[in-house]
């Protein structure tokens with residue numbers, strides 16, 4: 001079976017309120033359809049049924065994320081801009097965000113809005129679960145480290161019922177580990193600052209650390225939720241790798257063993 005190749009996402013943080021509001025006026029003409037579902041504001045260039053099961057799932061993700069990460073839910077709107085066709089989506093990206101890598105879906109945070117852009121293609125469910133997770137996270141936790149932002153989005157992009165297991169990532173990391181091309185290194189991931197430079201393997205490893213912390217038991221989820229609570233309070237404190245080292249003798253080996261069990 002051919003391995004699924006995932007397209008990376010892109011997080012843009014743009015501090016440009018003036019030009020943004022001008023652009024938004026032009027943008028609203030392009031999306032004739034709009035409805036609000038709880039925290040989500042859906043804009044589309046095609047009629048999207050309000051009762052669509054994907055919309056339902058995205059709305060439920062708010063509670064799922066809040067329960068799993070012990071974060072209080074927020075009310076900041078998350079705008080989702082959907083294109084019926086890939087071609088118009090990529091044209092839009094070229095005009096609106098020139099110079100940025102064209103990704104299958106993107107999350108944009110500006111001074112005034114959290115927004116997601118995507119097109120209604122084969123991967124729309126996974127893409128929207130991923131990007132909307134960024135939306136819920138950014139509405140709640142400021143200054144989330146890049147690796148953790150992506151690791152959590154990769155965890156929540158998996159459909160409900162799979163306990164966050166992102167199988168293509170499990171396979172990729174196992175293959176790279178077998179070739180001696182990879183071993184867990186959270187300290188390295190913590191140094192990453194550019195989403196455009198993150199590789200598929202970085203996304204996979206970020207996911208693997210999140211899954212290990214949330215799903216391997218022994219109270220390790222508290223390490224992650226305490227860290228998120230500190231970030232939320234604006235207390236930088238120790239990095240997650242430093243916290244893990246205090247708690248476990250060999251977190252890298254334990255994470256690799258956790259991955260092995262998921263195969």
Ligand SMILES: [Zn+2]
Nearest residue numbers: 009010150153
């Ligand atoms: Zn992402």
